[in-house]
Amino acid sequence: MAQTVLIIDDDRDINEMLGQLAQMAGWEYLKAETGTDGLRLARSQHPDVVILDMMLPDVDGYSICRELTCNRSTSNIPVIMLSCMCQPADALEAAFCGASRYLAKPFSPEAVLTNMREAVNSNRSSATPPLSGHFDLAATESVKSLSAISRMIRDISVRTPLHDDEIEALRKAFFYLAKWFIPTDGPATAVARTPLSVDYQIRLPSSGPAATAESDCGVHWTFSQTPADLLTGVDTAERPRGRLLRLPTRPRQDKRPKESAACLHWKEFMSLGGLTLVEHQKEAGLVHLVKRFRPASLMVPADGTVLPVSSIATTHMKG
Numbered sequence: 001m002a003q004t005v006l007i008i009d010d011d012r013d014i015n016e017m018l019g020q021l022a023q024m025a026g027w028e029y030l031k032a033e034t035g036t037d038g039l040r041l042a043r044s045q046h047p048d049v050v051i052l053d054m055m056l057p058d059v060d061g062y063s064i065c066r067e068l069t070c071n072r073s074t075s076n077i078p079v080i081m082l083s084c085m086c087q088p089a090d091a092l093e094a095a096f097c098g099a100s101r102y103l104a105k106p107f108s109p110e111a112v113l114t115n116m117r118e119a120v121n122s123n124r125s126s127a128t129p130p131l132s133g134h135f136d137l138a139a140t141e142s143v144k145s146l147s148a149i150s151r152m153i154r155d156i157s158v159r160t161p162l163h164d165d166e167i168e169a170l171r172k173a174f175f176y177l178a179k180w181f182i183p184t185d186g187p188a189t190a191v192a193r194t195p196l197s198v199d200y201q202i203r204l205p206s207s208g209p210a211a212t213a214e215s216d217c218g219v220h221w222t223f224s225q226t227p228a229d230l231l232t233g234v235d236t237a238e239r240p241r242g243r244l245l246r247l248p249t250r251p252r253q254d255k256r257p258k259e260s261a262a263c264l265h266w267k268e269f270m271s272l273g274g275l276t277l278v279e280h281q282k283e284a285g286l287v288h289l290v291k292r293f294r295p296a297s298l299m300v301p302a303d304g305t306v307l308p309v310s311s312i313a314t315t316h317m318k319g
Contacts, residue, residue, distance in 0.1 A: 002026055004047040005028070006045065049120050054082065070171050083102070092143065100119045138196075139181050139182055160202055162291070176269055202220075223287040232262050232263075234266055275289045
């Protein structure tokens with residue numbers, strides 16, 4: 001069965017040239033000249049890969065990429081972004097949006113076909129998303145770090161009953177967290193920071209001797225960092241503040257210490273994702289967070305079809 005590529009580009013000549021190239025290589029070709037049409041075709045036709053131009057007449061390519069990668073029905077479709085801008089910051093921004101690949105114009109036909117094949121092969125190698133994973137956030141491997149976040153969000157989207165708006169909130173939170181290590185304007189402005197190690201585990205309802213309790217169902221993350229850098233803000237962010245027992249007779253200067261940059265960044269990260277602190281082992285440099293969900297035996301995806309949780313991973317995966 002032929003693989004399908006959806007090309008979203010308002011330049012008709014480039015769109016049709018890429019389409020003819022794909023057809024000559026044995027691919028089926030879908031064409032869209034606006035972001036709106038591209039989203040409609042992606043949701044209805046579910047292509048194997050999307051080639052997306054960054055500059056579109058109605059919606060910018062970054063927004064389309066975020067929409068594709070955060071919606072449960074399209075989150076497994078790899079996106080290759082095209083752009084005439086070739087600065088490192090542009091490639092980073094594409095990675096922040098969840099793009100699998102980034103190609104700067106002008107590009108060779110061989111580069112396009114190679115990226116299409118690699119994107120599809122990489123997607124098929126993880127056709128059944130895992131229930132756990134590990135990655136590091138580090139400025140020295142910025143694109144790799146951001147790609148790992150996108151894979152994690154895809155795993156969560158396919159394997160959990162979280163709603164699309166909750167998935168989008170988690171995506172925003174983790175890409176915001178990544179900005180502590182990876183500035184969006186490129187490596188030239190990067191500040192030396194200790195890499196952050198991230199392990200995640202999706203705990204679903206189960207039975208038997210090792211059954212998962214209902215209260216434990218959710219996505220669990222363990223963050224570790226030695227020496228602590230960002231994690232120094234956890235204690236301050238979670239420390240309760242006392243209340244005055246009586247009103248002062250005259251205004252008093254607030255003598256509470258100013259919140260550190262690490263504290264403010266960590267608080268915003270947890271707020272964006274709706275995350276709960278489970279444990280903080282300060283001496284070991286470990287933090288355990290969770291995003292809980294209610295166990296459900298049924299889910300209703302975007303098309304309205306009722307599916308058992310156990311079938312989600314295969315139903316929304318093509319191939």
